[in-house]
Amino acid sequence: MNTSPAIVIREANLWYGxxxxxxxxxxxxxxxxxxxxIGPSGCGKSTLLRCLNRMNDLIDDVRTTGSFLxxxxxxxAPAADVIDVxxxxxMVFQKSNPLPKSIYENVVYGLRVAGIRDRAVLDAAxxxxxxxxxxxxxxxxxxxxxxxxxxxxxxxxxxxxxAIAIEPGIILMDExxxxxxxxxxxxxxxLIYELKSQYTIVIVTHNLxxxxxxxxxxxxxxxxxxxxxxxxxxxxxxxxxKHTEDYITGRFG
Amino acid sequence: xxxxxxxxxxxxxxxxxxxxxxxGLAEDRVRSAVRALVAGDRAAIExxxxxxxxxxxxxxxxxxxxFKLLALQQPMAVDLRAIVSxxxxxxxxxxxxxxxxxxxxxxxxxxxxxxxxxxxDVPRMADIAQGMLRDALDAYVRRDVQLAQAVLDRDDxxxxxxxxxxxxxxxxMLRDQATVEPSLDLILISRHLERIGDHATxxxxxxxxxxxxxxxxxxxxxx
Numbered sequence: 206m207n208t209s210p211a212i213v214i215r216e217a218n219l220w221y222g223x224x225x226x227x228x229x230x231x232x233x234x235x236x237x238x239x240x241x242x243i244g245p246s247g248c249g250k251s252t253l254l255r256c257l258n259r260m261n262d263l264i265d266d267v268r269t270t271g272s273f274l275x276x277x278x279x280x281x282a283p284a285a286d287v288i289d290v291x292x293x294x295x296m297v298f299q300k301s302n303p304l305p306k307s308i309y310e311n312v313v314y315g316l317r318v319a320g321i322r323d324r325a326v327l328d329a330a331x332x333x334x335x336x337x338x339x340x341x342x343x344x345x346x347x348x349x350x351x352x353x354x355x356x357x358x359x360x361x362x363x364x365x366x367x368a369i370a371i372e373p374g375i376i377l378m379d380e381x382x383x384x385x386x387x388x389x390x391x392x393x394x395x396l397i398y399e400l401k402s403q404y405t406i407v408i409v410t411h412n413l414x415x416x417x418x419x420x421x422x423x424x425x426x427x428x429x430x431x432x433x434x435x436x437x438x439x440x441x442x443x444x445x446x447k448h449t450e451d452y453i454t455g456r457f458g
Numbered sequence: 459x460x461x462x463x464x465x466x467x468x469x470x471x472x473x474x475x476x477x478x479x480x481x482g483l484a485e486d487r488v489r490s491a492v493r494a495l496v497a498g499d500r501a502a503i504e505x506x507x508x509x510x511x512x513x514x515x516x517x518x519x520x521x522x523x524x525f526k527l528l529a530l531q532q533p534m535a536v537d538l539r540a541i542v543s544x545x546x547x548x549x550x551x552x553x554x555x556x557x558x559x560x561x562x563x564x565x566x567x568x569x570x571x572x573x574x575x576x577x578x579d580v581p582r583m584a585d586i587a588q589g590m591l592r593d594a595l596d597a598y599v600r601r602d603v604q605l606a607q608a609v610l611d612r613d614d615x616x617x618x619x620x621x622x623x624x625x626x627x628x629x630x631m632l633r634d635q636a637t638v639e640p641s642l643d644l645i646l647i648s649r650h651l652e653r654i655g656d657h658a659t660x661x662x663x664x665x666x667x668x669x670x671x672x673x674x675x676x677x678x679x680x681x
Contacts, residue, residue: 395464395465398464398465414532417529417530417531417532418466418530418531418532437530438526438529438530441529441530442525442526442529
């Protein structure tokens with residue numbers, strides 16, 4: 206790889222109380238590529254994803270060691286500003302969660318929080334984000350309607366638009382399609398493919414086929430450990446670890 | 459938005475392009491081998507004998523592309539058939555290129571003897587076999603079942619010519635023992651060309667399967 210990685214994780218450990226959920230994870234997540242995190246439930250993939258924009262701060266009794274560098278900056282350093290971290294590392298959740306506001310306000314929400322008031326700036330950002338999220342053509346004539354009136358797939362794309370409106374650089378996706386039908390899923394997958402020209406994307410998915418389709422690199426986790434991490438084409442055709450092979454061929458457990 | 463993921467379609471287009479390139483190379487090698495035979499051009503024969511690299515390279519690359527597409531994209535229906543067909547067509551094209559080498563080898567030996575007769579039917583067979591191959595690949599690209607069917611229909615023509623070549627040369631061999639070796643070489647070449655027609659037929663059958671999901675192999679069409 207010729208560019209430096211967007212995210213560098215070194216010797217990361219995480220405990221929920223006395224229960225260790227992540228064991229000594231080290232990995233480089235490349236810039237402007239899609240990296241998929243896969244593994245059975247409880248393997249630590251979502252926990253790791255949430256570490257990347259300090260979402261685990263919200264949970265009591267969580268202890269983290271090791272380092273998480275985002276574009277070279279340690280996001281857990283005492284001087285790091287968590288709001289700034291989340292501005293640079295956006296998140297899209299499993300269940301779409303539009304705010305009970307208009308489509309327009311949903312998209313520009315992050316910008317308003319950041320203090321931007323200029324209507325022209327907000328308008329431009331709204332159109333840009335909705336276009337990038339492949340939703341503009343469907344909603345441009347009804348930006349004032351409530352975001353919750355959209356279909357599930359549209360709501361998820363609205364959430365992606367909201368995430369990218371603040372130009373985060375990195376987008377984390379936690380099972381973004383698990384509540385969507387195949388057509389809406391395909392649209393999101395296409396969108397992921399489009400977005401990676403501008404954004405670094407890390408996606409947690411239970412859907413192995415989805416990981417295979419959308420990602421450039423795949424990391425397989427098991428019992429809180431990173432078992433194998435390689436190019437997706439490699440991992441899905443010729444994994445080096447027996448555990449990985451058992452998991453992707455459905456022979457697990 | 460198109461229901462098929464665009465980047466997957468892009469990959470399929472690339473696969474198709476590589477397969478066509480492979481077909482073009484294989485066809486070109488058959489043409490060169492037969493031309494070299496007719497012209498008695500030993501240097502051209504050598505070029506065919508030593509020029510297998512690009513085809514072999516593509517053979518491996520195309521299989522690898524198919525393998526990854528199957529593993530990563532989980533293609534369904536026509537897309538699945540297109541990739542499975544590509545794997546099979548790839549094998550047929552590689553065999554055609556190998557047969558071009560066999561023709562060149564046999565031609566090299568044939569040219570060490572005085573010519574048995576003027577070569578008429580062998581070049582004709584080569585023209586037909588190449589035409590069948592070209593049409594089969596065109597049918598693949600255009601997903602044209604009728605064109606594929608026309609390829610299947612031409613195979614009989616090739617078979618008939620092969621039989622004619624055999625009978626003609628038998629007469630020479632019975633008349634003059636000195637012509638036995640070169641005659642056998644020409645019979646071998648006609649057989650190689652007939653095999654190339656068979657591979658073109660396989661490609662055409664794969665095209666029909668890809669487009670219409672109908673398996674017409676082994677005369678299933680007649681049932």
